[in-house]
Amino acid sequence: MTKMLSKKFVCLCALFTFGIALSVSSHALTDKQKKDVDARTKPVGSLCLEGDSTCGVAVAASNGKPKTGEEVYTGTCTMCHGAGVGGAPKFGDKAAWKDRIAESLPTLHDHAIAGIRAMPPKGTCAACSDDEVKAAVDYMVAHSK
Ligand code: HEC
Incomplete structure (x- = not known):
């Protein structure tokens, strides 16, 4: 009887811990996702003038292409x-x-x-x-x- 109880307890405990771990990691993911989204949606192009060498690849890549x-x-x-x-x-x-x-x-x-x-x-x-x-x-x- 005691043995069974403790087994149940362990089981619940494991679930509980797993639950916390999950919720923690899903929060971490969300933050990371937010950062990723921020990085992706940052208006890089709008801050760079054509030919501005400080702006890096994005602008350099558009050089030489016909303007719309x-x-x-x-x-x-x-x-x-x-x-x-x-x-x-x-x-x-x-x-x-x-x-x-x-x-x-x-x-x-x-x-x-x-x-x-x-x-x-x-x-x-x-x-x-x-x-x-x-x-x-x-x-x-x-x-x-
Ligand atoms: C310095 C001022 C000025 C600039 C800059 C300008 N236009 Fe014009 N545009 C005019 C004027 C004035 C007319 C009207 C001419 C007329 O019919 O007497 C006109 C007319 C036109 C017409 C009509 C022509 C027709 O057959 O009726 C087109 C098409 C046109 N412009 C395209 C452009 C494009 C494309 C640009 C940019 C690359 C541009 N314009 C820049 C002043 C300008």
Whole structure:
């Protein structure tokens, strides 16, 4: 009888200890996971300027890749197309873009690259490739119709 009781006790005890161990280790895991998530979601790119050598691999890896339309737009085109400077069709202004979009996308590409009236060639982004300028046009058009 006593033997059985003590066996039960040992058994419960083991369960109890196991339970604590589990809950401790699962807390530890959660903290670690939190850290992992923090590390993964840290906005590395947003804190680094292109070409900044202190920023390490993430930025270096993006060098040499073509810029996206959005990057070209926010880097260059927005200075006129954001507010409509000098009669530039404003980003998102459907009425201002309607007739231009009707001219066809390739025409808009050509005009953006070569310039038209007050629109300077490549929107002043001399360092942009034709494809990058086209991507910026596509980006503006997609958000303005
Ligand atoms: C210095 C100001 C300025 C910058 C910077 C600028 N634009 Fe423009 N853009 C204009 C103006 C002004 C017009 C309107 C020209 C007109 O129709 O008289 C225009 C018109 C356009 C049009 C319409 C052309 C057409 O055929 O109707 C496109 C497409 C365009 N810009 C693309 C871009 C892109 C892409 C960039 C960035 C790479 C850019 N622009 C940067 C001033 C600018």
